[in-house]
Amino acid sequence: MELLDFYADWCGPCQMLKPTLEEFEKAHPEIKVKRVNIDEEEDLASQYRVSSIPCLVVLKDGKEVAREVGVMPLKKLEKLVAKAGE
């Protein structure tokens, strides 16, 4: 499974989500977290129709299985990913 984190440097909520994602990475090394700067990777952002950031997209075998917009605590993120992996 993979987690795409669509963010931008000028986005406050994205900055607030960063430590949570780092904690998540440490606790779940089996899930790859890919950070996507929407200013640098506009194509990827539009491919995934990202309309609001921070936006987290969960991929399973390369296919989107869940997404959530907005900052969230670690517990909620873990639940989102666990549910998407079922």
Place this chain on the structure above:
Amino acid sequence: MKKYDVIIIGAGIAGMTAGIYAVRAGKSVLVLESTVQGGQIINTLNIENWPGDLGISGADLSQKIYAQATKLGVQFEFEEVVAIKDATGPAAAFPPFSSSSMGVPQAASPVGSFNGFIIQTDEAEYACQNVILAVGTEPRKLSEKQAKDAGKRPISYCATCDGALYKGKPVVVVGSGNTAKHEMKYLENIASKVYHIHHDDPIPEDAEAVFVAIGRVPNTEFLKGFVDLDSQGYIIAGEDCKTSREGVFAIGDCRTKSVRQLVTAASDGATAVSAL
């Protein structure tokens, strides 16, 4: 069940400041927050009216205050509060979501008889002697008519967060206040066209995203019947931050007050703790 002297609901500037003052006064303190510390200010890129920093981002300020509070011994749990009840009362001590109870004095515990409160979150239950409500406000949602009009187009409540996703595209700003003006000014440098409409107008067909700035509403729905609210939903409390219920305080933007700023939010935090 874990017990605390004080439970603070909301980790915005008001809530975190109250936490700092309460631990320094020797209290055990838990702050409950459903998303992330900082509150509304995390959306602000550059703050120039917080003493001590000429130009700090809301995210950085929030992290600094959070680090300070944690170091001093304030505990945080990132859980969503679903109910508050009297420690001695029945399971449903107050009727939630009853609009008829707004502004009507409730059967608050008689003075001197309260035994604290039980706070239920989506994860656990906690007991405490005092509750400080620092629940803040959220953007007022688009009207049903306009939401229908917007259809599948993205709706955003923060131009500085989402504006850049609409580079060279037409967008619309809904609202007539200062925030709407700021949002328009910001978007004019990014979008190909910025329409401006009021809260009753139809949404232009070619606008690719709808930016909403029609004011804010307090996050007090779950408190109806527990403490008195005014007609707008703000928690009725004076400058002493005392609510209609003994042992319960309201601080920051969710309280009835005339100035809603970072410094007045912080100020409420100190005031409420001194009244515990």
